[in-house]
C-alpha cells in the first residue's frame with residue numbers, strides 16, 4: 001500500500017438484489033496519485049457514483065482492495081480527511097453564506113490541520129460580497145460555489161465530487177470550473193470528479209478514466225497533457241480539442257462494448 005496515491009485493486013460491487021452476473025463495478029483497478037485531479041466519465045449506470053461512494057467509505061466492496069493514501073476509506077472518513085460534494089448543494093437555510101462555509105471547519109475540524117479561512121475561501125470563489133446573504137437569496141450556481149468553498153474549508157486530503165455542476169447552465173458551469181481550478185491549485189487536494197461532460201473533464205483533469213457499463217469497468221485511462229495553471233484561454237488551446245477527440249472516441253467504444261441489445265438502435 002502506497003501513501004502517495006489512492007489504490008483500487010479488483011474492486012467488485014453488486015448491490016443487494018442486483019444481478020451478480022452484472023455487478024455495478026467489476027474488478028476495477030485504479031490509481032490516483034496524490035494532488036492529481038482525476039475525472040470519471042462513462043455511460044449512465046457504469047458505476048461512477050458507486051466508485052465514489054466506495055472511496056468515501058459509504059459502500060463496502062464485495063471483493064477487492066481500496067487504499068486511500070495507505071489507509072482505509074472508513075479511517076480516512078473518520079479522520080475528516082475526505083470531503084464529498086454532491087450534485088445539489090446541501091446548504092443550511094438558516095445560516096448565512098459565511099456561516100455555512102465556516103460550519104464544517106468548526107464541527108469537522110481535523111486534528112493538527114488549520115481550517116480554511118471562510119472569507120478567503122469565499123473570495124476565491126468570487127462570493128465575498130454575499131457573505132451575509134442566506135442560501136435562498138442566491139442563484140443555483142452561487143449556492144454550488146458556496147458548497148465548493150465549504151468542502152475545501154476542512155482542507156480534505158481527498159475531495160470526491162459527484163457531477164457538482166450538472167444542474168447549471170453552460171456559462172455558469174464554465175465559470176465554476178475556473179473557480180474550482182483556482183481552489184484546487186491553491187489547496188493541492190486530490191480530486192476525484194464525476195462528470196458527463198467531455199469538455200469539463202478535459203478542462204479540469206490530469207487524467208480521465210473512461211468507464212464502460214454492464215458491468216461497470218475501467219475501459220481506458222487517458223492523460224490530459226495540457227499545461228497548468230489553466231484559465232479561461234484553455235478552451236482555445238488546440239491540444240484541448242485533440243484530447244476531447246480521444247476521450248469521445250474512447251467513450252464510443254466503451255458505450256458500444258456495454259450496450260444492451262435494446263440500446264442498439266439500427267440506423
Ligand SMILES: Nc1ncnc2c1ncn2[C@@H]1O[C@H](COP(=O)(O)OP(=O)(O)OP(=O)(O)O)[C@@H](O)[C@H]1O
Nearest residue numbers: 015016018024043044045046047048049050051216
Ligand atoms: N442503492 C442502489 N441499489 C441498487 N442498485 C443500485 C444502487 N445504486 C446504484 N445501483 C445500480 O448500480 C449501477 C451503477 O450505478 P451508479 O449510480 O454508480 O452509476 P453512474 O455511472 O453513477 O450512473 P449515472 O451516470 O446515471 O449517475 C446501476 O446499474 C444502478 O442501477
